[in-house]
Amino acid sequence: MMGAQRRAVLIAGPTASGKSALALERAQASGGIIVNADSMQVYDTLRIVTARPGAAEEALAEHRLYGVVPAGQRFSTGQWVRAVAAVLADGAPERELIFVGGTGLYFDALTKGFADVPEIPEQVVLEVKQEIQALDEAGRRALLAREDPGTAHRLKVADPQRVLRALAVKRATGRTLSSFQSDQQPGLLAEWDIERLVLWPDRDVLRARIARRFETMFSSGAVQEVEALLAQRLDPALPAMKAIGVPEIAGWLDGTLTRQEAVERAIIATQQYAKRQRTWFRNRMGDWPRRTL
Known part of the structure; x- marks a missing residue:
């Protein structure tokens, strides 16, 4: 006999929208575990600056992946995905997990999957940035088409940031960004019962x-x-x-x-930043229920 489907609650929203308070309320009601889905709240040292839950909140419900990374390290989306996989493996099956944060890529990794591209050295990024600085859109597209035809074909506009990313990946790893994306694994919560919510204050x-x-x-x-x-x-x-x-x-x-x-x-x-977050949620999570707190 198969076990009951595990349950997760996903609470997204722009900064200062009340996500943490809602997650805490839910965790206290259900006995769930709150899991950080904010790329800045993973770092230590900056509890107040990044609006991480304080000791009083953490005493009221179990919190995971908050302040666990030294500020002197980089922590990629791929590393977050692996950390969450460990949480999923050791969590009590009967307890729901409440993912809360404002990092859209993290929620994509949970629901749609994630292409685990290795961390790109800063020097490679700087070299590519200098190389494409003087190029116009046509020049950027031509350069990208030579090194990553798949990504070049997919981009409607060869904007500097996307071209920089694709070229840096190719130069650092020897693989195209499109090849990493074709290897994308299913979302971590693909088999879970998921409740989705985006906070949308005025x-x-x-x-x-x-x-x-x-x-x-x-x-x-x-x-x-x-x-x-x-x-x-x-x-x-x-x-x-x-x-x-x-x-x-x-x-x-x-x-x-x-x-x-x-x-x-x-x-x-x-x-x-909040405006950029709202744009992401509107474009990538348009089918998620919205709530105004």
């Missing part, structure tokens, strides 16, 4: 929440976190070093920005 409400949240962060420990991060003297190109709030607070600490300028820039950067 834009003005979200803007106000973002402004309030960063003001609170600035005065409740975010500055000390950035000081601790800077003390590690990490490569500025690392994801943790580019987390929204880090460059802005660093600018205030070194005197190049006033406190007000740092706060305003961080709020604007967060609003721009």
